[in-house]
Amino acid sequence: MVERSIVFAVAYGLVILHDWIFIKSNMGKKERGVRYALLLIAIYMGFDYVTASDFYDLYDFVEFFLREPGTAIVNILTK
Amino acid sequence: MNRLQTISYRQMSILFFIFMTGSSSINIPGPLISKSDNAAWLSILIAGGLGLCMLACMLFLQRQYPDMTYVEYSQTLIGTWPTVILSIGALAFIWHTESGIILDISLFMVSSMQRESPLYIYSLLISIVSALAVRAGLEVMTRMFILIMIPVAFSIAWVLLMAIPTYSPESLLPIMPNGIKPILNGAYTAFGFPYAEVFLFAMLLKFTNQGQGSKLTRAMILSLLINIIVLCATTVCTIMAYGPLAGTTKYTLYMIARNIEFQEIITRIESIIGFALISASFMKASITLYVFSLFVTQLLKLNDYRLVVTPLALLGFLLTLVGYDSITQWGNISVGMIQPLWVWVSLAFPMLLLTLVAYFKKGNLQG
Numbered sequence: 001m002v003e004r005s006i007v008f009a010v011a012y013g014l015v016i017l018h019d020w021i022f023i024k025s026n027m028g029k030k031e032r033g034v035r036y037a038l039l040l041i042a043i044y045m046g047f048d049y050v051t052a053s054d055f056y057d058l059y060d061f062v063e064f065f066l067r068e069p070g071t072a073i074v075n076i077l078t079k
Numbered sequence: 080m081n082r083l084q085t086i087s088y089r090q091m092s093i094l095f096f097i098f099m100t101g102s103s104s105i106n107i108p109g110p111l112i113s114k115s116d117n118a119a120w121l122s123i124l125i126a127g128g129l130g131l132c133m134l135a136c137m138l139f140l141q142r143q144y145p146d147m148t149y150v151e152y153s154q155t156l157i158g159t160w161p162t163v164i165l166s167i168g169a170l171a172f173i174w175h176t177e178s179g180i181i182l183d184i185s186l187f188m189v190s191s192m193q194r195e196s197p198l199y200i201y202s203l204l205i206s207i208v209s210a211l212a213v214r215a216g217l218e219v220m221t222r223m224f225i226l227i228m229i230p231v232a233f234s235i236a237w238v239l240l241m242a243i244p245t246y247s248p249e250s251l252l253p254i255m256p257n258g259i260k261p262i263l264n265g266a267y268t269a270f271g272f273p274y275a276e277v278f279l280f281a282m283l284l285k286f287t288n289q290g291q292g293s294k295l296t297r298a299m300i301l302s303l304l305i306n307i308i309v310l311c312a313t314t315v316c317t318i319m320a321y322g323p324l325a326g327t328t329k330y331t332l333y334m335i336a337r338n339i340e341f342q343e344i345i346t347r348i349e350s351i352i353g354f355a356l357i358s359a360s361f362m363k364a365s366i367t368l369y370v371f372s373l374f375v376t377q378l379l380k381l382n383d384y385r386l387v388v389t390p391l392a393l394l395g396f397l398l399t400l401v402g403y404d405s406i407t408q409w410g411n412i413s414v415g416m417i418q419p420l421w422v423w424v425s426l427a428f429p430m431l432l433l434t435l436v437a438y439f440k441k442g443n444l445q446g
Contacts, residue, residue, distance in 0.1 A: 007199050011396055015389045031386050034379055038390035045397040058171060059402050062417060070416035077264035
């Protein structure tokens with residue numbers, strides 16, 4: 001858990017450092033909102049990674065819709 | 080900061096070739112041969128044909144709307160909210176592609192060359208360098224990638240030529256011992272990766288210099304045709320080198336390079352292919368991240384794509400860490416059961432829909 005925390009902290013810290021150096025402070029409200037939303041998603045995924053909790057992620061969502069039809073198509077093509 | 084960056088039609092077509100060929104020439108042969116056996120090259124031809132159809136749709140739309148990207152002409156043709164709904168699948172797929180490319184490099188390094196190192200080291204480093212490349216802009220990326228691609232293409236060609244003594248042409252037969260279904264299965268997989276990813280260039284074609292429309296069309300089609308030939312050649316060489324075992328290994332070009340021995344001087348040159356894979360995958364990851372940033376920026380009507388590059392690169396890195404629960408699940412997602420259907424639903428269907436709408440709108444205007 002310590003190792004994972006360090007990895008996430010380094011990755012997130014690099015983004016914050018980049019913002020501090022390169023991103024102008026006079027960003028519009030919309031730009032600020034979008035950045036914060038993306039960073040919030042990153043915190044959710046980071047927490048999943050650090051705690052090894054297997055939260056719901058993109059592939060769980062995609063598999064929910066496409067696993068069965070995808071498997072059926074592959075079965076038709078392999079039989 | 081917001082100056083429109085443009086490149087020539089030649090640069091665009093070379094960028095397209097780099098994107099389509101770079102990592103797929105190393106990753107595709109093994110899994111494809113495991114599905115289609117000796118007819119894998121036929122599967123590539125079929126999938127490549129479908130990719131050409133998709134490219135034709137993109138070029139048609141580009142001629143109708145030369146100053147617009149996919150998101151912009153989609154909003155013009157079908158409206159903002161239908162575009163947003165159709166874009167959810169495309170955005171999810173582009174995110175998956177970005178993290179998949181980065182994960183692929185890491186898995187290659189950990190499985191083949193540096194087995195004691197953790198995955199996240201390579202994922203993080205590639206993500207950082209890709210983000211910095213994307214921030215530099217399309218012009219800088221294109222010029223840099225053309226220079227990188229020259230040694231990559233040379234090293235792949237050199238390995239295939241040096242491996243000639245190991246080839247057994249009789250391994251190419253029989254071609255269809257189990258009928259046509261394995262070929263269709265392979266084509267279905269090959270369209271999922273790499274040919275459906277042609278879609279991503281619908282976001283980039285706008286950045287070609289003005290007045291080069293017809294030259295761009297010819298150059299892009301030629302790039303894709305050369306890509307199909309290169310992938311077929313790589314697959315055929317793999318089958319000739321390994322025979323029945325060709326489908327059992329993933330990084331077949333790497334394994335071919337391992338077996339090269341010339342006059343006991345040139346031996347164990349697989350690190351050349353390692354360099355080629357990392358370079359090619361880095362270029363593809365950068366282009367994908369650029370398209371991802373541009374897509375989000377235009378969909379949400381933001382001012383500058385650079386504002387979202389680093390958060391999206393971070394999301395791509397994090398998805399490599401938490402996205403898949405096992406290698407088996409990753410195999411099913413990446414080339415197995417889900418990705419081929421995913422591309423039909425999220426990329427091919429919207430592209431076809433927009434092409435039809437644009438075609439009938441054009442007909443109405445002329446009529």
